[in-house]
Amino acid sequence: MSAILDRARAQVLADGVGLDEAGVLEVLRSPDDDLSALLQLAHEVRMRWCGPEVEVEGIVSLKTGGCPEDCHFCSQSGLFTSPVRSVWLDIPSLVEAAKQTAATGATEFCIVAAVRGPDARLMAQMRDGVAAIRAAVDIQVAASLGMLTKEQVDELVEMGVHRYNHNLETCRSYFPNVVTTHSWEERWSTLTMVRESGMEVCCGGILGLGESVEQRAEFAAQLAALDPHEVPLNFLNPRPGTPLGDRPVVEGKDALRAIAAFRLAMPRTILRYAGGREITLGDLGTREGLLGGINAVIVGNYLTTLGRPANADLELLTELKMPVKALSATL
Amino acid sequence: MTAPEGRTGTPTGPVPWCDRCGEAAAQGDHRTCAAARALEPPRFCPDCRRRMKVQVVPTGWTATCVEHGDRHG
Numbered sequence: 036m037s038a039i040l041d042r043a044r045a046q047v048l049a050d051g052v053g054l055d056e057a058g059v060l061e062v063l064r065s066p067d068d069d070l071s072a073l074l075q076l077a078h079e080v081r082m083r084w085c086g087p088e089v090e091v092e093g094i095v096s097l098k099t100g101g102c103p104e105d106c107h108f109c110s111q112s113g114l115f116t117s118p119v120r121s122v123w124l125d126i127p128s129l130v131e132a133a134k135q136t137a138a139t140g141a142t143e144f145c146i147v148a149a150v151r152g153p154d155a156r157l158m159a160q161m162r163d164g165v166a167a168i169r170a171a172v173d174i175q176v177a178a179s180l181g182m183l184t185k186e187q188v189d190e191l192v193e194m195g196v197h198r199y200n201h202n203l204e205t206c207r208s209y210f211p212n213v214v215t216t217h218s219w220e221e222r223w224s225t226l227t228m229v230r231e232s233g234m235e236v237c238c239g240g241i242l243g244l245g246e247s248v249e250q251r252a253e254f255a256a257q258l259a260a261l262d263p264h265e266v267p268l269n270f271l272n273p274r275p276g277t278p279l280g281d282r283p284v285v286e287g288k289d290a291l292r293a294i295a296a297f298r299l300a301m302p303r304t305i306l307r308y309a310g311g312r313e314i315t316l317g318d319l320g321t322r323e324g325l326l327g328g329i330n331a332v333i334v335g336n337y338l339t340t341l342g343r344p345a346n347a348d349l350e351l352l353t354e355l356k357m358p359v360k361a362l363s364a365t366l
Numbered sequence: 367m368t369a370p371e372g373r374t375g376t377p378t379g380p381v382p383w384c385d386r387c388g389e390a391a392a393q394g395d396h397r398t399c400a401a402a403r404a405l406e407p408p409r410f411c412p413d414c415r416r417r418m419k420v421q422v423v424p425t426g427w428t429a430t431c432v433e434h435g436d437r438h439g
């Protein structure tokens with residue numbers, strides 16, 4: 036076994052101190068022969084510092100498509116010739132989606148909008164939607180509405196939104212290759228306001244955007260510095276009509292190495308399987324990731340693409356003897 | 367390519383347009399489209415090629431053509 040795994044065992048598993056950028060890079064460069072030992076170690080770290088529970092979440096798009104930003108991976112940008120059309124979800128359908136999510140045993144329901152940041156109409160829709168969900172469904176509400184002003188952060192807290200997702204998407208040095216209509220620093224400043232408000236910070240990104248292995252390590256270190264409550268890990272699912280529509284998907288072994296490396300960088304975070312796992316890793320990879328550092332899943336469909344049926348993931352969790360985190364444990 | 371929908375929105379009879387890429391169903395190779403549709407809702411109406419309004423929710427999706435109505439999956 037390579038020296039980095041010995042070091043990680045002593046530092047991360049025993050002391051709960053995450054690997055730094057250089058350590059993460061060594062992990063990402065570790066040979067295929069070490070992969071199963073690496074995943075086993077990441078799993079032990081997750082069990083020791085997070086426990087066996089898995090946090091289950093459903094997500095829904097409140098406002099789809101027509102976004103003015105140019106994130107090169109995104110089918111919802113209005114600047115590309117993507118076939119995704121603009122559409123709003125009405126409040127009764129939003130509540131129904133929350134109910135169906137809760138019925139799977141999920142404790143988290145994240146409302147997402149394809150916007151640079153919310154306008155008055157979206158904030159009003161959020162206010163009505165969150166109130167309607169809270170009146171009808173026993174589930175925690177999270178939101179992802181782009182960049183916020185301080186006033187909007189305060190409004191979301193007042194509505195009862197307990198967690199805010201805002202992904203940095205990729206490392207600081209690669210970000211300008213992926214997005215030109217806003218900066219990494221603007222995203223960081225929203226995250227800082229969210230943190231200061233007392234809402235839980237959810238921040239991750241997408242692997243496979245064309246970043247180098249070094250930049251993947253840089254990204255893990257930058258996320259570790261932010262210390263988010265949750266890190267959703269997506270793998271690029273190349274979307275027709277977007278600038279990254281022809282990129283290859285991440286190799287399964289590289290995806291698993293990245294999962295383990297991010298866990299070793301952030302031993303205590305909720306590391307969530309998000310979009311792209313189906314095409315990158317398939318059914319087998321979903322299992323390997325859950326035994327390699329992942330401790331949260333998005334069940335069912337994503338925002339514009341479809342996922343595995345929720346019961347396939349839930350049956351897998353039962354088989355792996357990983358209990359779904361209960362609502363009482365999250366309050 | 368085939369249509370209109372069964373419960374999953376999978377077309378069941380011949381139709382003119384591919385519901386993923388919007389090109390003529392009888393021309394070109396749409397096997398990649400068909401495979402991708404396992405993890406994507408349709409985007410183009412298979413009857414008229416209009417881009418549909420598609421709402422995905424955790425347990426399903428609805429695709430609406432102004433001319434040909436709703437499809438569900």
Ligand code: SF4
Nearest residue numbers: 102104106109112149
């Ligand atoms: S801001 Fe969000 S919705 Fe808009 S293009 Fe970027 S990723 Fe897509």
Ligand SMILES: [Zn+2]
Nearest residue numbers: 384387396399
């Ligand atoms: Zn096609």
Ligand SMILES: [Zn+2]
Nearest residue numbers: 411414431434
């Ligand atoms: Zn039509």
